[in-house]
Amino acid sequence: MLTELGMNDIWIIATASLVAAASALVGVFLILRKQALIGDAISHSVLLGIVLAFLLTDSRSLPVMLTGAVLIGLLTAWLSDTLHRVGKLQSDASIGIVFTLFFAIGVILVSLYAGQIDLDQECVLYGEIAFVPFDTIYIGGLESGTDIGPRAFWAIGIVFVIVLVSIILGFKRLETIAFHPNLALSLGINVVFWHYFLMTLVSMTTVASFDAVGAILVVALLVIPASSAYLLAKSLKAMLWIAVGYSQAAVIIGYSLAFSLDSSISASIAVSAGVLLFITIAVLQVQKTVMRRKKVAVIN
Amino acid sequence: MDAFTLLQPVSTWDNLLSFWRFEDMNVLWVLVGSILLGMSASVIGAFAFLRKRSLIGDALAHAALPGVMMAFLLFQTRDPLVMFLGAAASSFIGFFLIDWLPKNTKIKPDAALAITLSFFFALGLMLLSYIQGLNVENKSGLDKILFGQAAAMTQDDIRLLGYVAITILITVTLFFHKLRLIAFNRTYAITIGMAVNRYELLLALLIVMSVVVGLQLVGVVLMAAVLLTPIAAARFWSGELRSILILSAFLGALSAIISTQISYIAPAMPTGPWMVVSLSILFILSLLFAPQKGLLKRFLEHKLLRQKVAEENILRTLYKLVERNKIAQLDFNHSDIQALRSVPTESLQKTLKTLCRKKLIESSSKGFRLTQSGLELATQLTRRHRLWENYLNEHAELTPEQVHNQAERIEHILTESQEKQLQDELKNADSDPHGNPIPSQTSLTEGKN
Numbered sequence: 001m002l003t004e005l006g007m008n009d010i011w012i013i014a015t016a017s018l019v020a021a022a023s024a025l026v027g028v029f030l031i032l033r034k035q036a037l038i039g040d041a042i043s044h045s046v047l048l049g050i051v052l053a054f055l056l057t058d059s060r061s062l063p064v065m066l067t068g069a070v071l072i073g074l075l076t077a078w079l080s081d082t083l084h085r086v087g088k089l090q091s092d093a094s095i096g097i098v099f100t101l102f103f104a105i106g107v108i109l110v111s112l113y114a115g116q117i118d119l120d121q122e123c124v125l126y127g128e129i130a131f132v133p134f135d136t137i138y139i140g141g142l143e144s145g146t147d148i149g150p151r152a153f154w155a156i157g158i159v160f161v162i163v164l165v166s167i168i169l170g171f172k173r174l175e176t177i178a179f180h181p182n183l184a185l186s187l188g189i190n191v192v193f194w195h196y197f198l199m200t201l202v203s204m205t206t207v208a209s210f211d212a213v214g215a216i217l218v219v220a221l222l223v224i225p226a227s228s229a230y231l232l233a234k235s236l237k238a239m240l241w242i243a244v245g246y247s248q249a250a251v252i253i254g255y256s257l258a259f260s261l262d263s264s265i266s267a268s269i270a271v272s273a274g275v276l277l278f279i280t281i282a283v284l285q286v287q288k289t290v291m292r293r294k295k296v297a298v299i300n
Numbered sequence: 301m302d303a304f305t306l307l308q309p310v311s312t313w314d315n316l317l318s319f320w321r322f323e324d325m326n327v328l329w330v331l332v333g334s335i336l337l338g339m340s341a342s343v344i345g346a347f348a349f350l351r352k353r354s355l356i357g358d359a360l361a362h363a364a365l366p367g368v369m370m371a372f373l374l375f376q377t378r379d380p381l382v383m384f385l386g387a388a389a390s391s392f393i394g395f396f397l398i399d400w401l402p403k404n405t406k407i408k409p410d411a412a413l414a415i416t417l418s419f420f421f422a423l424g425l426m427l428l429s430y431i432q433g434l435n436v437e438n439k440s441g442l443d444k445i446l447f448g449q450a451a452a453m454t455q456d457d458i459r460l461l462g463y464v465a466i467t468i469l470i471t472v473t474l475f476f477h478k479l480r481l482i483a484f485n486r487t488y489a490i491t492i493g494m495a496v497n498r499y500e501l502l503l504a505l506l507i508v509m510s511v512v513v514g515l516q517l518v519g520v521v522l523m524a525a526v527l528l529t530p531i532a533a534a535r536f537w538s539g540e541l542r543s544i545l546i547l548s549a550f551l552g553a554l555s556a557i558i559s560t561q562i563s564y565i566a567p568a569m570p571t572g573p574w575m576v577v578s579l580s581i582l583f584i585l586s587l588l589f590a591p592q593k594g595l596l597k598r599f600l601e602h603k604l605l606r607q608k609v610a611e612e613n614i615l616r617t618l619y620k621l622v623e624r625n626k627i628a629q630l631d632f633n634h635s636d637i638q639a640l641r642s643v644p645t646e647s648l649q650k651t652l653k654t655l656c657r658k659k660l661i662e663s664s665s666k667g668f669r670l671t672q673s674g675l676e677l678a679t680q681l682t683r684r685h686r687l688w689e690n691y692l693n694e695h696a697e698l699t700p701e702q703v704h705n706q707a708e709r710i711e712h713i714l715t716e717s718q719e720k721q722l723q724d725e726l727k728n729a730d731s732d733p734h735g736n737p738i739p740s741q742t743s744l745t746e747g748k749n
Binding site: 107 | 349354355358401404405407408411413414418421422423426427428429430433447521522524525529532535569570572573574576577583587595
């Protein structure tokens with residue numbers, strides 16, 4: 001199969017697989033901390049962060065985009081929390097109000113400055129992973145330098161490393177916070193810090209995935225593989241591995257699906273992730289019924 | 301329309317005028333349609349909010365996308381009714397899935413919502429991209445339902461929207477009492493034998509319908525806000541469901557008017573985001589300035605209370621000083637007061653000044669002294685404080701050490717009738733647990749004279 005794939009396909013698959021892996025790792029913690037919705041919210045508001053960062057600095061370099069997205073992501077998390085406490089609104093309602101406003105402003109800015117920003121409404125949603133290979137980085141000048149690969153690949157590569165290192169270094173604490181938030185509090189772990197730290201990781205993953213899969217499909221990659229893993233895993237380490245496994249399977253299946261249907265690559269990857277989850281649920285349901293029957297048979 | 305007018309630059313103002321003169325009949329249609337949508341979505345969204353499912357609209361709107369695409373693929377038409385049925389069908393599957401997942405698997409409700417939302421949306425986008433690769437007619441406007449475009453709506457679309465919106469409003473009015481009961485006390489509704497499941501299905505159907513007709517105007521991504529934000533804003537204005545619903549319908553309609561105008565003046569602008577932005581502004585205004593529950597009102601109330609507490613504390617300190625000195629000394633300076641109660645000098649000076657202005661104390665070269673009315677107030681406060689201490693000691697079996705701090709807080713809010721009640725409850729209402737006498741309304745005043 002590899003012989004049929006051109007260099008471009010390899011770049012696309014590599015980028016998609018890094019996006020999927022980083023999202024799956026971060027998603028595990030969102031699922032465990034029951035914060036799937038704030039992940040959804042941040043991935044929407046990141047659009048505003050990117051647009052603002054671009055309009056203010058006129059640059060599309062990775063550090064600028066990351067800073068913009070992280071600031072807006074943290075602002076979303078903080079505002080939702082504040083609105084929940086001060087406005088006495090249900091927490092999901094306050095999340096909904098904040099992220100729809102940010103996303104709406106983002107879309108309006110995109111349509112206002114459509115000519116100047118290399119973004120349009122569709123790309124906000126789909127991402128354009130098929131064009132990833134054409135936007136490459138040159139080291140040492142455009143003409144004479146060497147092509148080291150697509151921008152999006154390096155962006156998500158760097159973020160993936162950051163996510164991985166953070167999880168390895170903070171593993172014990174993240175584990176305690178995820179499973180026993182109260183114990184973590186009584187042990188003196190700074191739960192608030194780690195909450196916003198997680199939000200930072202979510203924002204970074206989202207912004208780096210933005211070029212590739214778009215703002216909203218990243219939600220699918222954050223939530224779905226991690227949920228599949230949640231159904232199967234017995235420990236945090238296992239859950240992380242299984243989530244990454246699922247996400248990689250989704251990338252491969254999704255890419256072939258998109259190839260044969262000529263559909264959007266990123267959407268197909270997200271759909272495959274969903275289908276894998278539903279197959280997992282179906283298998284577990286069947287297993288449950290069989291077990292129950294066996295038990296009934298034994299009793300009889 | 302005269303083609304020549306296009307050559308002259310048209311000012312925003314002229315545009316706005318022509319909007320309100322309804323020179324273009326279509327404008328009137330779109331305006332009426334969006335007002336109806338704003339009203340019906342806000343009203344039905346209120347019930348979702350009360351059932352603590354604020355984001356259900358978000359998920360259902362996303363879930364409608366594959367239905368629209370499937371309907372188009374199967375029938376190759378953009379007939380509004382076909383689109384509507386397709387969207388409603390897939391939205392309903394989404395609704396069922398959100399309900400089913402947490403009940404039958406380990407997956408939590410919030411994750412179920414996010415899974416359904418993102419999976420259906422991805423499926424919809426996948427189908428959309430597939431359709432765009434196909435060689436079929438009529439496919440160009442399909443992607444408009446992502447962000448909504450009022451201008452892209454046909455009269456048939458608007459007519460359908462109108463019918464659905466009116467159906468929703470009428471149904472809610474008819475079943476208002478039952479829906480309200482289920483929203484506030486589901487268990488009780490079941491106990492009295494209401495077919496709660498049937499009404500919940502009806503509610504789900506109404507939510508799905510309003511989300512689906514809203515797609516073309518507001519778009520998939522932001523439909524959630526049209527259901528959620530009006531009720532969240534209206535809640536700050538009133539505590540009664542009927543007026544909340546009317547108000548949120550009004551807010552929904554207002555935002556619809558604003559956004560349709562903007563979309564008319566600047567046709568490149570998507571309608572949905574503007575509707576959300578205007579709704580959010582209305583929300584922020586309500587949050588800050590609503591007369592009953594707004595933040596500003598709460599802040600002012602809090603400040604007033606703090607000031608009152610500070611004043612009353614000083615009065616009581618002066619009373620205690622008088623008491624300790626056996627009424628031999630009546631004037632006290634800053635350091636006397638601060639010896640008994642630690643107050644920063646600056647705020648003490650401020651409070652003393654206010655008290656002087658209210659003629660509760662008077663200042664002389666010797667210091668500050670309670671006036672007649674100040675003394676009465678201080679006596680009353682002290683009595684309440686000590687009565688409460690006594691009460692806690694006798695009835696809640698707290699030790700004398702524990703009671704002081706609680707009494708310190710309650711003395712400012714006890715009312716006269718509560719004070720009377722306390723006095724009747726207590727057997728020895730002469731002294732508090734620390735042994736200090738509980739003054740009657742007149743005791744100290746008499747002693748001074």
